[in-house]
Amino acid sequence: MAKKTIGKKAARKKTTAKKASGKSANKSANKSANKSANKSANKSANKRTRKTSTKNIAKKTAKKTGKNASKKSTKKAVRRKSGTNSKDVVVYAASKDGAAEQRHCIAVLVRNEAGVLARVVGLFSGRGYNIESLTVSEVHTGRKLSRINIVTRGTPRTLEQICAQLERLVPVLSVADLTLIGASVERETALLRVIGSGTHRLESLRIADMFRARVVDSGHEHLIFEVTGDSGKVDAFIRLMEPIGLTEISRTGIVALNRGAGI
Amino acid sequence: MNGAQMIIRALRDHGVDHIFGYPGGAILPVYDSLFGDNRVNHILVRHEQAAVHAAEGYARSTGKVGCALVTSGPGATNCVTGLTDALMDSVPVICFSGQVPTHLIGTDAFQEADTSGITRACTKHNYLPTSVEDLPRILHEAFHVASSGRPGPVLVDLPKDVQQKKALYHGPEHYRGQERYPRRRPDPAAVEEALDLLATAKKPIVYFGGGVINAGTTASKRLQELVRYLGVPTTSTLMGLGAYPAGDPLYLGMVGMHGSYESNLALHGCDLILCVGARFDDRVTGDLSAFSPNSRKIHIDIDPANINKTVHVDVALIADAGDALTALLDGVKKRRLKIAAKPLANWWKQINQWRERKCFSYEQAKKGAIKPQHAIARLDALTRGKDVYFTSEVGQHQMWAAQLLSFDKPNRWMTSGGLGTMGYGLPAAIGVQVAHPEALVIDVAGEASILMNIQELSTAAQHHLGVKVFIVNNEWMGMVRQWQELVYEGRYSQSYTASLPDFVQLAESFGATGLRVDAVEDLDDTITKMIETPGTVIVDCRVIREENCYPMIPAGAAHNHVLLGDEKGKRRGSTDSGLSLV
Numbered sequence: 001m002a003k004k005t006i007g008k009k010a011a012r013k014k015t016t017a018k019k020a021s022g023k024s025a026n027k028s029a030n031k032s033a034n035k036s037a038n039k040s041a042n043k044s045a046n047k048r049t050r051k052t053s054t055k056n057i058a059k060k061t062a063k064k065t066g067k068n069a070s071k072k073s074t075k076k077a078v079r080r081k082s083g084t085n086s087k088d089v090v091v092y093a094a095s096k097d098g099a100a101e102q103r104h105c106i107a108v109l110v111r112n113e114a115g116v117l118a119r120v121v122g123l124f125s126g127r128g129y130n131i132e133s134l135t136v137s138e139v140h141t142g143r144k145l146s147r148i149n150i151v152t153r154g155t156p157r158t159l160e161q162i163c164a165q166l167e168r169l170v171p172v173l174s175v176a177d178l179t180l181i182g183a184s185v186e187r188e189t190a191l192l193r194v195i196g197s198g199t200h201r202l203e204s205l206r207i208a209d210m211f212r213a214r215v216v217d218s219g220h221e222h223l224i225f226e227v228t229g230d231s232g233k234v235d236a237f238i239r240l241m242e243p244i245g246l247t248e249i250s251r252t253g254i255v256a257l258n259r260g261a262g263i
Numbered sequence: 264m265n266g267a268q269m270i271i272r273a274l275r276d277h278g279v280d281h282i283f284g285y286p287g288g289a290i291l292p293v294y295d296s297l298f299g300d301n302r303v304n305h306i307l308v309r310h311e312q313a314a315v316h317a318a319e320g321y322a323r324s325t326g327k328v329g330c331a332l333v334t335s336g337p338g339a340t341n342c343v344t345g346l347t348d349a350l351m352d353s354v355p356v357i358c359f360s361g362q363v364p365t366h367l368i369g370t371d372a373f374q375e376a377d378t379s380g381i382t383r384a385c386t387k388h389n390y391l392p393t394s395v396e397d398l399p400r401i402l403h404e405a406f407h408v409a410s411s412g413r414p415g416p417v418l419v420d421l422p423k424d425v426q427q428k429k430a431l432y433h434g435p436e437h438y439r440g441q442e443r444y445p446r447r448r449p450d451p452a453a454v455e456e457a458l459d460l461l462a463t464a465k466k467p468i469v470y471f472g473g474g475v476i477n478a479g480t481t482a483s484k485r486l487q488e489l490v491r492y493l494g495v496p497t498t499s500t501l502m503g504l505g506a507y508p509a510g511d512p513l514y515l516g517m518v519g520m521h522g523s524y525e526s527n528l529a530l531h532g533c534d535l536i537l538c539v540g541a542r543f544d545d546r547v548t549g550d551l552s553a554f555s556p557n558s559r560k561i562h563i564d565i566d567p568a569n570i571n572k573t574v575h576v577d578v579a580l581i582a583d584a585g586d587a588l589t590a591l592l593d594g595v596k597k598r599r600l601k602i603a604a605k606p607l608a609n610w611w612k613q614i615n616q617w618r619e620r621k622c623f624s625y626e627q628a629k630k631g632a633i634k635p636q637h638a639i640a641r642l643d644a645l646t647r648g649k650d651v652y653f654t655s656e657v658g659q660h661q662m663w664a665a666q667l668l669s670f671d672k673p674n675r676w677m678t679s680g681g682l683g684t685m686g687y688g689l690p691a692a693i694g695v696q697v698a699h700p701e702a703l704v705i706d707v708a709g710e711a712s713i714l715m716n717i718q719e720l721s722t723a724a725q726h727h728l729g730v731k732v733f734i735v736n737n738e739w740m741g742m743v744r745q746w747q748e749l750v751y752e753g754r755y756s757q758s759y760t761a762s763l764p765d766f767v768q769l770a771e772s773f774g775a776t777g778l779r780v781d782a783v784e785d786l787d788d789t790i791t792k793m794i795e796t797p798g799t800v801i802v803d804c805r806v807i808r809e810e811n812c813y814p815m816i817p818a819g820a821a822h823n824h825v826l827l828g829d830e831k832g833k834r835r836g837s838t839d840s841g842l843s844l845v
Contacts, residue, residue, distance in 0.1 A: 114391065119383060126384050157571060164568035170388040170408055 099155040103132070104179040105186060105256045106163065111171040112138050112146040119169050120148055129154065129162050133188075133231070135253040145173070151254050176258075184258040188251060189228045192238065195221055196245030204244050211237045266395045266426040267292035270359060273402040274303050276434055279330050281306060281321060281697050283314040287334020288374060289361030292426035294332075306697055306726055309718040311338050313690035315345020315416075316716070319354045320694025323677045324652055326479060328355045328410050329694065335361040336374030339420070340381060344684060346416045347385040351681025352502060353477055355414035357405050358382075364424040365393055378420045387415030395428040403435045412444035413566040414477055447565070449582035449590045456578045457537075457561045458594045464535035464559075465606035467495045470518060470547075473502030473680070474540015474564060474584045476673045482585030483507070483673045486539060489592045493602055496614055498526035500541045502680045505670035515614065516623075519547040520816045521662040524622035524825055527814070529614050531822035536560045540584040543574040544681070553821030563587040622814045622827055623666050633783045635660065635735045635806040639667045639707065642733060645790045651703040652695045654678065656688040656712030659741035659812045664707040686715025692730040693723055703731070703794060710736040710803075711760055720773035723799045731793050732801045734766060737808045745811045749826075750818075766803035775799035 110116045117136055124131050133151035138144070152162060159177065166175045178184040192213075194204045197220070204223060208215065213227035227237045231254060238249060264272065270293050274282060283306045286294045297305055308314045311333045318329030333342055339360040349356040363372040379391040388408050390401045401419060409417040461467065469490050475482045483506040490497045490513055497507055498518040507514050516523030518530055530536065536558050541547070548554040551573060560576040562569070563584055570579040580587045594600070627637040639660070653668055654677040655661040661678055670676050677695060679687040692706040706713075713734055723730050743758040767777030776796050780789040780803070793800045813828035 114393075115379060115383065118380070122383055157575075161568065161572060164570070168387075168566065168568055 099157065101153050101155055102159065102179070103151065103153050104159050104177055105184060105254065106150045106152060106159075106166070107176045107178055107256065108148040108150065108166055108172055109139075109174045110146050110148060110169075111173065112144040113171055116146070116169075116171045117148070119171065120150075120166065123165055123169065124150075124152070124162075127161075127165060129158065133253040135255050149253070149255050178256050178258045181258050182260060184256045186230050186254050186256040187228055188231050188234050188254050189226060190234045190238065190249060190251040191216070192225045192227065192241055192246055193248040194223045194225065194241055194245045195247050197221060200244045204241060207237070207240045207244075213237060264432045265292070265296075265429045266392075266398050266421065267296040269395075269398050269402065269430075269432050270421070270426075271296050271300060271303055272432060273399070273406070273435075274330060277328065277403075277406045279328060280304055282330045282332050283308055283317040283321070283694065283697075284332030284359075285309075285311050285314060285334065285338060287336075287338050287361060289335035289363055289423050290332060290338070290359070290421070290426075291361075292423065293359065293361070293421070304697075305332070306693070306722065308690065308693075308722050310716065311341035312345050312686070313693070313716050313719045313722065315342050315349065315356060315358060316684075316687050316690035317694035317697070317719075317722075318356045318358075319345065319349050319352075319687075320654060320677050320691030321698045322349075322354050322356055322414075322694075323352075323476075323691075324674050324695040325698045326477075326674065327698075328357055328406055331356065331358045333358065333360050334374065335363055335378065336376045338374075339378040339418075340376055342418075343381060343385055344682075346382055346418065348679050348682040348684045348687065349416035350385055350387065352679065353414050353473060354416065355409040356416040357409050358386075358416065358418045360418060360420050361426075362391070362420045362422045365422045366424070368422065378418070382418045382420075385416070386418045387413075389418040389420065391420045391422070392425055393422065395425050395430040398425060398430065399433045400438055403438050406435070407444070411446075413474075446586075447582050449563075449580045449587045451590075453578055453580050454587075454590045454594055457580060457591060458598060458600060460535055460559050460561055460578060461493070461537070461591075461595070461602070462598070462600050464602060466533045466610040467493070467535040467537065467602060468515075468529050468533040469495055469497040469537045469539065470500070470530060470541055471497065471503045471506055471539040471584075472500035472541025475503055475506040475588075476540075478540065478565075478584035478586075480673055482540075482583070482588060485585055485588035485592055487511075489588055489595065492592070492595060493600075494607065495602060496526075496529055496611070498522070498530065500544070500547055500680075501665055501678060503541065504665060504668075504676045505673045508671040509669035510671065515618075517665050519544075520549070520818075521666065521812055521814065522547075523666070524620050524814050524827065525614055525617035527816065527822040527825050528617045530555055532613070533558050533610075537563075538576070539563045539588065540565075542566075542569045542572070545573070548574060549816045550819050550821045553823075555822070620827070622825075625810075625828065627783060630784060631782060633781065633786055633804065633806045635737065635741075635810050636663050636667060637783065638733075638735055638786060638804050638806055639663045641786050642705070642707070642790055643668045645787065646703065646705065646794065649703050649794075650699075650701070651675070651705065652677070652692075652699060653705050653707060654688040654691040654695060655707045656709050656715075657683045657685045657742075658709045658712055659737075659745065659810075660707055660709045660712075660735040662742075662812045663735070668707075685712040687712075689713060689716050689719045689730070689732060690722075692732070693719055693726075693728050696723075696728040696730050697726070700728075704729075705731045705733055708732055708734045709741060710734050710738065710763055710766070711740045714760075714764075717769070720770070720775055720799060720801075724774040727798070729798045729800070732799070733790075733793065734801065734803050735806055736763075736766070736803050737806050737810070738763060739808055741810075742812070745815075748811065749815075766801050770799070770801035773799070775801055777801050777803065779803040779805070781805035 130153045136146055136148045139147045163175045163177055166172055208225050211227055213225040215223055216226045217224035281304045285308055314331040318331045322329035342358050360378050363375045379389050382389050392398050392401045405417045405419050475486055486506055496515050497513055498515045515526035515529055518526040534557055561578045562576040563580045565583055567581050625634050625636045627634045652675050655664050657679055677691045688706040688708050692704045696704040740758045747755050767779050770777030778789050780786055793802050815826045
């Protein structure tokens with residue numbers, strides 16, 4: 001069976017603090033952060049100890065500002081493990097553990113067999129996890145492998161559970177929390193049907209130009225735009241199109257890859 | 264070889280000599296290939312749920328995979344409870360279910376059900392082979408998935424045409440090396456960290472569960488060696504009973520909602536928990552925010568998803584319990600690690616004070632009505648030293664059995680822990696008896712639970728399985744009644760069973776022996792008679808109806824708020840949020 005692509009738990013514990021410190025920080029500290037994340041992930045691949053309190057991490061994260069996602073501070077987070085004061089471990093339901101919810105993108109590599117998507121989706125509904133976006137497609141025809149990209153929201157503890165639960169599924173070959181591993185590229189494509197003529201039509205074309213959206217179908221009374229970008233861009237495009245004749249939207253959901261040379 | 268023959272062949276290749284089942288249209292080819300084959304012994308049950316429970320009993324008492332064989336539609340849906348039970352309690356079970364032929368799937372055919380869809384959430388994995396060429400691989404993979412890692416139930420849904428078509432069969436050796444769950448060794452660095460924590464502990468406790476039993480008898484031996492080497496107190500979950508001998512002075516009894524006073528207080532007051540093959544279930548932890556507030560935790564579990572699921576732990580050892588315990592034991596010996604003597608002595612002093620409370624004590628009058636606890640205690644006393652296996656149903660009698668029966672060996676106690684399935688005990692006992700024909704197998708039952716699968720008396724009779732059913736009869740759904748008394752101010756809504764059968768006559772009608780006892784003077788004689796009478800025996804043991812099961816940690820309360828039997832008056836009930844926890 002395929003080796004787990006990353007020592008994801010190790011990566012998770014060492015990088016949560018870093019990653020949670022904000023998207024912008026991630027972007028700017030991209031290269032170095034990514035490097036160190038990869039390093040630590042490799043180093044402790046298959047190391048299954050989870051030492052740091054998720055709570056601790058969350059606390060640290062909250063204190064942390066912007067760009068100081070340096071190696072030093074992550075090391076500290078690891079070292080603090082034995083200093084965990086069990087008094088601040090308050091647990092039951094994930095929502096009660098006090099930590100803020102985060103949005104993570106999880107990539108799941110599965111054997112493409114009957115019912116595999118139902119298993120993954122059933123796990124989310126059965127255990128009460130969120131799905132904000134879900135995409136699935138075969139990525140390796142010869143080996144019959146599919147990749148499922150799931151965007152979900154939860155506390156660090158819940159996210160850890162989600163990955164662990166996903167890994168238990170028999171057809172699941174690997175699970176990677178892209179948001180934890182490092183910065184990732186997320187893209188989504190949307191098709192928008194816009195009805196209208198005259199100034200509305202011109203305005204829609206002008207906005208489309210700003211968003212680098214393409215016209216993929218047109219008629220006297222309608223246009224269909226194709227726009228690609230991260231979810232924020234697509235959302236913004238939709239918002240602008242709404243008052244000028246938007247009648248129908250079809251979105252692909254998010255596909256993502258982590259940046260860098262790969263995991 | 265056709266698909267149906269492959270199934271029987273695969274059973275033999277995996278050492279399965281008994282299968283529990285019930286025939287029907289869509290599984291007839293497999294039944295046909297069973298015909299005249301005396302290498303796989305088929306036990307005909309009376310309800311498919313019982314087939315899975317029997318397979319569970321068989322699996323849990325032997326450590327082997329238990330197998331069930333049922334037909335499509337209702338046959339498969341009847342298995343859902345059993346499969347869920349096996350999933351919750353990590354029991355290796357494979358259920359082979361018939362299915363309508365592939366060309367009829369999706370047409371609402373006769374006795375068609377979306378079995379793979381229905382059982383997706385209640386199995387570790389399920390398969391729907393659509394070509395007979397795939398079948399050998401799937402069969403061997405099913406055995407691997409069921410028995411490796413954290414064991415669990417697997418269902419193989421077999422379309423009738425797949426059973427009938429022919430293909431080449433390959434044995435399990437053909438697929439070696441493709442296993443999904445390679446054996447995972449404990450991480451040496453984590454072992455060192457665990458040893459560091461042990462070395463600095465002053466008030467440690469070892470809390471173990473069913474994982475130790477699933478890891479095999481050597482795991483139990485390692486557990487005992489480690490606990491004795493360190494001289495630390497140890498406590499068990501409901502599922503772990505027997506992994507550590509009950510009579511040992513280091514053993515504090517079962518922990519949890521109806522666990523012993525000393526074990527719950529020790530778990531609450533300790534400064535280090537070494538959790539071995541247990542999963543911090545809500546019946547053990549009670550109020551999570553107040554669970555063992557001052558302790559560090561080491562968690563040994565084979566399932567990574569159990570780590571930090573409900574309780575945050577400091578060190579996790581993801582491995583087979585036996586391997587992890589061996590690694591710890593080696594490390595402890597190598598370091599000559601000892602728990603500091605003085606704090607440990609103080610810790611034991613404290614624990615012994617809690618023990619003085621004698622939380623399981625009850626007052627039994629010399630004559631007349633029987634206390635349920637006394638009935639179980641006598642059952643324990645009179646079976647001690649015998650080759651005995653106990654199963655149980657679910658309810659008060661189950662908790663009394665867990666409290667008062669003394670298990671010295673693993674695999675001797677079969678109960679529905681996670682799912683709490685009433686009706687589990689009798690079919691499970693049948694499974695145990697099939698695996699151990701010479702042993703004494705006793706189902707400790709309640710009169711309500713036993714009626715849920717009472718039809719299995721017929722199975723026992725047909726296959727000459729001399730299981731003993733000891734019914735602790737208080738005419739109430741005792742645990743429901745207890746909660747209604749303590750939590751719902753005595754509004755006993757629908758918890759009294761009127762029109763109970765005459766269990767003696769009922770036993771006789773099934774060709775079994777029925778005994779009744781309602782006075783304590785006759786109790787011992789009746790139990791002895793039950794043990795000595797060959798064949799199936801039902802004892803209708805009439806007990807005092809109003810007895811409650813103590814100690815009890817009210818729902819949502821912390822361990823140190825445990826309720827004891829002799830302080831009933833000053834009731835510290837459940838909190839509102841606790842009540843929502845069941």
